[in-house]
Amino acid sequence: MTQKAQDRITTVQAAVIVSNFLLGSGILTLPRASAEVVGTPDVWFSVLLGGFVAIGAGILMAVLSKWHKGKTVFQYNQKLLGKWIGGTIGLAFVIYFFMTAAYQVRALSEVTQLFLLEGTPSWAIVMVFMWVSLYLMFGGINPIARLFELILPVTIVIYLLVMLMSLKLFEWDNLRPFLGQGILPVLDGVRSTALSFLGVEIILVITAFMSNPNHSVKAVVIGTSIPLVIYMLTVVIVIGGLSLDGVLTRTWPTLDLIRSYEYTGLIFERFESLLLVIWIMQIYSTFTITYFASALGLSQIFHFDIKTCLYGLLPIVFTLSTLPQNIDVLFALGDFLGKSAFFLFVPIPLLLLIITKWRKGANKDAAEKSGS
Amino acid sequence: MRRRKVDHKRWITGCMATLILFLQTGCWSKDEIEDLSIYVGMALDLPYETVLERKMDQLGSDYRKRNHISFTLQIVDKQSEAKSGDTKDDPTSKPYLNISETGDSLFEMIREFATRLERPVIGHHLKVIVINEALSRRYSMNNLLSFMLRDNDIRLNCLVMMSSGTARKVMEAKGNSIIPSFRLNGMVDNRYRTLKIIPPVSLSKLESQMNAHASYLLQNVIAVNGEVKLSGAAVILGKTQKFIGRLSEEELLGTIWLTGEGKGGVVKSYDPKTKQVITYELKSMKSKIKSRVVGGKISFHVSIESDGRLIEEWMEGNETIDDEFIIRSEKATSKEVQRLIKLGLNKIQNRYKTDVVGFGSRLSIEHPKVWKQVKENWDETFSQVPITYDVKLNISETGSKQGH
Incomplete structure (x- = not known):
């Protein structure tokens, strides 16, 4: 499938897409998930290191993608590894992307049912959500990017607002001592925190749409840094407010922090619905981009029309999202996706990078030889 | 002719869109207040x-x-x-x-x-x-x-x-x-x-x-x-x-002074010389708990500082409120605070054997390694730990009345 000329995004839009993908369901669970592994108040440090790891992986993928101008990973890995191996790996990416989409939409329905729409059946929440997203995706990457550009600033402003309002619960002592149990728990925690930066891998796909693919590294670094700052802030404020021990038993700690204060006398007393609104927008963007990436992958591997793929995936993703029997299975699925992402998006891009480099070298040699 | 057809189509889709609105359920989960x-x-x-x-x-x-x-x-x-x-x-x-x-x-x-x-x-x-x-x-x-x-x-x-x-x-x-x-x-x-x-x-x-x-x-x-x-x-x-x-209320006051979490209040004491009431209204209260570990032995020192005003005094005649009296009041008030602390500390350390003041969290911040060892049985350990304290009070004003 060839892309139309107007399907080009700017560097800023690429960065925004990366940011919006990263900021997904994780933001509500990150403080607990990371606190469980780290076990000391230095969780924020683990998040910082995890962010660096993610940026490193992102740079790797961005460099790889910019060497294959105008091609997505689904196209160039077939070129590099052959039709079958490349196709299989591409398919693995596709499966990973739509599984992530299904995971996100399920997390959405869980939280919405618990805190917002107790009586609404989950299918009604999920279906409306998926249809609206489908409508956006039919426009291609450009409308997606433009909508994301609208969502991100709104998210940041509202998120900062509700988090800063919780500062009256904040206690420095909850974050101390720094490195009390040494650096080891922190390093251990990186395993878990790095997973919250899932989403950098989208650079493998969107570089193909960038009008200036040479800036893909810049896009991925900026795109990852915004969530890095937001995550750090989240972990510091949530643990500072609820304390490490208080976080461990909360299913959705960030939301619970917002549920722990109220301001009487303002127009709003409680702010969890504001947080939920922006969170739903973030899930929407994560869902849209993962779904789009997997449909795009399918269409490029099997040479289908992308519209067919977009429609075809709809029942699959919906069914997948209903499969986890309970919330523990859902979180287990999230962990599994994180781990598989680690195996998919670190060794394979590295391998592809080496092959590309080697081929380039070979081509250069050949060119020199034929030239002389 | 063609144009009219287009209009016609538009009109129909417009109508359909409006009609669909009537099929919407609205909020399913609503509960009227x-x-x-x-x-x-x-x-x-x-x-x-x-x-x-x-x-x-x-x-x-x-x-x-x-x-x-x-x-x-x-x-x-x-x-x-x-x-x-x-x-x-x-x-x-x-x-x-x-x-x-x-x-x-x-x-x-x-x-x-x-x-x-x-x-x-x-x-x-x-x-x-x-x-x-x-x-x-x-x-x-x-x-x-x-x-x-x-x-x-x-x-x-x-x-x-x-x-x-x-x-x-x-x-x-x-x-x-x-x-x-x-x-x-x-x-x-x-x-x-x-x-x-x-x-x-x-x-x-x-x-x-x-x-x-x-x-x-x-x-x-x-x-x-x-x-x-x-x-x-x-x-x-x-x-x-x-x-x-x-x-009790007095024991609670003692622990509040130890934590330094008070926002405002009074300390009433009696002038040792005239046995009359002196009331101190505090403007600020600060406490600093310092943990020390010497040869595996844990101890704490609490420094308490407070600033406030003399708000009531029941002097017999019209004695002047001079510096000497202020110093005497400061002493009487800080002695009263020490009495409260002693009461509270005695109760939590010896009777209940519970650290409700937060000595443990200070230890965990200042000596995380030691804390890890004593964490399990902290309340027991706490009851044996020596705790010292000093109280520094400052009467910085006497309200809107000077002298007499």
Whole structure:
């Protein structure tokens, strides 16, 4: 499938897409998930290191993608590894992307049912959500990017607002001592925190749409840094407010922090619905981009029309999202996706990078030889 | 001709879009606020069935349960609902309604109210939970508050208090203008006027202490004839999360001075020379706990600093308030503070053996390695640890009266 000329995004839009993908369901669970592994108040440090790891992986993928101008990973890995191996790996990416989409939409329905729409059946929440997203995706990457550009600033402003309002619960002592149990728990925690930066891998796909693919590294670094700052802030404020021990038993700690204060006398007393609104927008963007990436992958591997793929995936993703029997299975699925992402998006891009480099070298040699 | 066709098509799609709107369901999960009973307070007591409950039991109200807890909900009752429940005196005009059940599962009892009230109860606006001391001696906080911490409507900023008397009594008020739960919630804000109110403990704060197996204080409330007083504090033992004893008002003052968490209040003492009243109003209070570990032996030193004004003095004649008198007042006041601290410290260290002041968290910050070793049995260790303190008070002004 060839892309139309107007399907080009700017560097800023690429960065925004990366940011919006990263900021997904994780933001509500990150403080607990990371606190469980780290076990000391230095969780924020683990998040910082995890962010660096993610940026490193992102740079790797961005460099790889910019060497294959105008091609997505689904196209160039077939070129590099052959039709079958490349196709299989591409398919693995596709499966990973739509599984992530299904995971996100399920997390959405869980939280919405618990805190917002107790009586609404989950299918009604999920279906409306998926249809609206489908409508956006039919426009291609450009409308997606433009909508994301609208969502991100709104998210940041509202998120900062509700988090800063919780500062009256904040206690420095909850974050101390720094490195009390040494650096080891922190390093251990990186395993878990790095997973919250899932989403950098989208650079493998969107570089193909960038009008200036040479800036893909810049896009991925900026795109990852915004969530890095937001995550750090989240972990510091949530643990500072609820304390490490208080976080461990909360299913959705960030939301619970917002549920722990109220301001009487303002127009709003409680702010969890504001947080939920922006969170739903973030899930929407994560869902849209993962779904789009997997449909795009399918269409490029099997040479289908992308519209067919977009429609075809709809029942699959919906069914997948209903499969986890309970919330523990859902979180287990999230962990599994994180781990598989680690195996998919670190060794394979590295391998592809080496092959590309080697081929380039070979081509250069050949060119020199034929030239002389 | 062609143009008209296009218009026609547009018109039809426009109509269809409008018609579809009528098929929309709107909010599926809506509950009109008029159809709900909003509860704002909870009281947990030892099983003691109300007269009404006993009469209902006689009429055959029965299900399989063990009578462990008497549970009272306070519902704001602004509407002219036909009253049912236990409000005995003047049932027509109280702005609230208390309703009690006895049983073993709090949630079951809450749902039980659906069989007794026209409008089902909803917990979004729960402000305060009052727990009876004797009940808390029997059951741990983990059990008593399990439902509240799991529920998705109850917010975590709901306050938790204890009552040395019947908790249900705290939920009653004289007159017809007070909602007792709101009154309690408002009284907690008076911390800038007295040292006898501890920093409010919300569900989220309590849960973090509970998970850390730490000991902590909860404000004690007493109620007589529909009037309440915040008096002293209940001590919850970390290991069991059960009530272990109470701090009197003076002992509580001592621990507040140790934590330095007071926002405002008074210290009354007697002039050693004239035996007359000297009252000090504090403007600021600071305490610094320093932990020391020498050869495996843990000790603490607390430096307390306070700044305030001389607000009342009962001098016999018209003696001048000179520097000498100010120094004497400072001394008398700081001696009084030391007496309070000694009282409080003695109680928590020797009697209850619980660290409710936060010495442990200082140790964990300053000596994390040592803390890791003593963490398990901290309350026991704490009772043996030497604690020293010094009090520095400064009377920086004498109010709007100078000299005499």
